[in-house]
Amino acid sequence: MTQDEPRDDEPTQPLGALRPTTPPPTWVPPTTQSPPHRWAGLPPGATSPYSSPYAQQPPFGPPPGPPPRHLAPRGRVPGWLWPVVSVLALVLGVVGGALGGLAYERVTDDGPGTVSEGLAGVDTVSQAPLPVDNGSIEAVAARLLPSTVQIVAEYDGQRGGATGSGFVLDRQGHVITNNHVVVDADENNGPIEIVDQDGNRYKATVVGRSSVYDIAVLYAAKARGLTPAALGSSQALRVGEGVVAIGSPLGLSSTVTAGIVSALHRPVTTGDAGNDSSYINAVQTDAAINPGNSGGPLVNLRGQVVGVNSAIATTGGAIGGESGNIGVGFAIPIEQVRITADQILRTGEARYPVIGAQVQTGRNDGQGAEIDEVMPDTPAEKGGLRKGDVIVEVEGERVTDGIALIVAIRSHQPGETVEFTVLRDGEEKTLSLTLGAETG
Known part of the structure; x- marks a missing residue:
C-alpha cells in the first residue's frame, strides 16, 4: 500500500471503553435426564464441574467449549499452511532458476565466454596467499x-x-x-x-x-x-x-x-x-x-x-x-x-590508444621520438603536433625513441588527455592530446 492510497482501518474504541461480552447463560439445576450442558465440550464420560448442586453460577471468563473454528487444535498443523508452503516452494524454485539463468548468461550473453560486466562479473582473486616475509x-x-x-x-x-x-x-x-x-x-x-x-x-x-x-x-x-x-x-x-x-x-x-x-x-x-x-x-x-x-x-x-x-x-x-x-x-x-x-x-575485443601520427622506430640515439607524418583529423593534428617534432616526454616521463613513445602512449587508455613535451625548432613546447582508439 502506498502513502497515497486510502486505508480501510476498522474503527477503534476509545480508551477506557468496555468490550461487550455475551451475558452468562442461566444456570439449570442438574437432573438425571438433563441434556448436556451447553458449555461442556467434554469428552465422553467426563463429569462437568458445573453438575454439582452447590454450584450457583458458572465461573468467570469465556465458556470452556470447543475452540473457535478459526483456531487449530493444539498439535495439529493449520490447514492453510500447506498451500502457503507449496506456493513458497514454487516461488523459490522460479527465483532460483532465474538466478541460475542469469549467472549463465553472464558468461554467454555476447559470445562464448564473454561477460557483460567484464572482470567485475567474474570471481578473480587478489588476496596474497603467502605472507610478506615469505622467502620460500x-x-x-x-x-x-x-x-x-x-x-x-x-x-x-x-x-x-x-x-x-x-x-x-x-x-x-x-x-x-x-x-x-x-x-x-x-x-x-x-x-x-x-x-x-x-x-x-x-x-x-x-x-x-x-x-x-x-x-x-x-x-x-x-x-x-x-x-x-x-x-x-x-x-x-x-x-x-x-x-x-x-x-x-x-x-x-x-x-x-x-x-x-x-x-x-x-x-x-x-x-x-x-x-x-x-x-x-x-x-x-x-x-x-x-x-x-x-x-x-x-x-x-x-x-x-x-x-x-x-x-x-x-x-x-x-x-x-x-x-x-x-x-x-x-x-x-x-x-x-x-x-x-x-x-x-x-x-570479445580489445582497444588501444592512438594519436594518429607515424614515428621513426629505427632511430635510437636517445634524444626522443621524431614524428614522420601527422594524419588529418586525428588527435595529433587537433592537438597541434607537426611533422618533424621530436617528442621527448609523455606525462613527464622521458621518451628516448620511437618504441618508447609507442609504449608510453599504450600505457594510457583511449579518451585520456595526455601531455606531450616536444622539441620544435630548438624550443620545448607542451601539447595536450586526447587519445583516440583502435581495435586490435
Missing part, C-alpha cells in the same frame, strides 16, 4: 602450480605438443595466455586445449585476443573447478626483488624457475617474428624463460601474478621467443593484462 620458492610453487596450465594449439595439420602456457583467471573457466600462443590455431579454426597440473584436458575457445598487447583470453566451460591465480601489482615491484616464472618450457609442464626483477618499464616488442606491433612496458627478469613459457605467470614471493611471460632476448639482439634463455626475459605487467582482459570479457 617451494611455497610459491605449491600455491601457483594448480593455477598454471599448458596451452595446446593445433593448426595446419600440426598436432600435439604444448605450444605455450597460461594461468587461471577466475572461477568461471577463463584462462590468460599470449596472443602469439593461439593466433595461428584461432585463425585456422584449429582445436585449442588447456591442460592442468594433473594432466586433465579441457577444450577451450578464444574469447578474444589483442596482438597489440599480446594478450589472449580463453574460455573452457568444464574448467570452472580450477583454482584462480591471485593477481598482484607490478607497480609494487622493486629491482632486485625475487620472482618466480612458471610454465611449460619446451613442452615440460609445471616447470618452475626463479630469479630477480632485473629492470622495470623496459620498452620492448613481443610476439612472433611476423608481428612487430606488440609493444609493452615490460618487467625484465633473469628467471629462466624459454619457448613454451609464453603466457605463463611471473609471480612475486607472496604468490601473486605480477606479469605474463612473453619474450626473451637473444644473442643477436632480437627479442622474441624462439631461441633459448640467456637470462633476459620480459613479462607484460599485470596492470595491462587486467585492462585488456576486462575489455575482451565485455566485448
Whole structure:
C-alpha cells in the first residue's frame, strides 16, 4: 500500500471503553435426564464441574467449549499452511532458476565466454596467499602450480605438443595466455586445449585476443573447478626483488624457475617474428624463460601474478621467443593484462590508444621520438603536433625513441588527455592530446 492510497482501518474504541461480552447463560439445576450442558465440550464420560448442586453460577471468563473454528487444535498443523508452503516452494524454485539463468548468461550473453560486466562479473582473486616475509620458492610453487596450465594449439595439420602456457583467471573457466600462443590455431579454426597440473584436458575457445598487447583470453566451460591465480601489482615491484616464472618450457609442464626483477618499464616488442606491433612496458627478469613459457605467470614471493611471460632476448639482439634463455626475459605487467582482459570479457575485443601520427622506430640515439607524418583529423593534428617534432616526454616521463613513445602512449587508455613535451625548432613546447582508439 502506498502513502497515497486510502486505508480501510476498522474503527477503534476509545480508551477506557468496555468490550461487550455475551451475558452468562442461566444456570439449570442438574437432573438425571438433563441434556448436556451447553458449555461442556467434554469428552465422553467426563463429569462437568458445573453438575454439582452447590454450584450457583458458572465461573468467570469465556465458556470452556470447543475452540473457535478459526483456531487449530493444539498439535495439529493449520490447514492453510500447506498451500502457503507449496506456493513458497514454487516461488523459490522460479527465483532460483532465474538466478541460475542469469549467472549463465553472464558468461554467454555476447559470445562464448564473454561477460557483460567484464572482470567485475567474474570471481578473480587478489588476496596474497603467502605472507610478506615469505622467502620460500617451494611455497610459491605449491600455491601457483594448480593455477598454471599448458596451452595446446593445433593448426595446419600440426598436432600435439604444448605450444605455450597460461594461468587461471577466475572461477568461471577463463584462462590468460599470449596472443602469439593461439593466433595461428584461432585463425585456422584449429582445436585449442588447456591442460592442468594433473594432466586433465579441457577444450577451450578464444574469447578474444589483442596482438597489440599480446594478450589472449580463453574460455573452457568444464574448467570452472580450477583454482584462480591471485593477481598482484607490478607497480609494487622493486629491482632486485625475487620472482618466480612458471610454465611449460619446451613442452615440460609445471616447470618452475626463479630469479630477480632485473629492470622495470623496459620498452620492448613481443610476439612472433611476423608481428612487430606488440609493444609493452615490460618487467625484465633473469628467471629462466624459454619457448613454451609464453603466457605463463611471473609471480612475486607472496604468490601473486605480477606479469605474463612473453619474450626473451637473444644473442643477436632480437627479442622474441624462439631461441633459448640467456637470462633476459620480459613479462607484460599485470596492470595491462587486467585492462585488456576486462575489455575482451565485455566485448570479445580489445582497444588501444592512438594519436594518429607515424614515428621513426629505427632511430635510437636517445634524444626522443621524431614524428614522420601527422594524419588529418586525428588527435595529433587537433592537438597541434607537426611533422618533424621530436617528442621527448609523455606525462613527464622521458621518451628516448620511437618504441618508447609507442609504449608510453599504450600505457594510457583511449579518451585520456595526455601531455606531450616536444622539441620544435630548438624550443620545448607542451601539447595536450586526447587519445583516440583502435581495435586490435
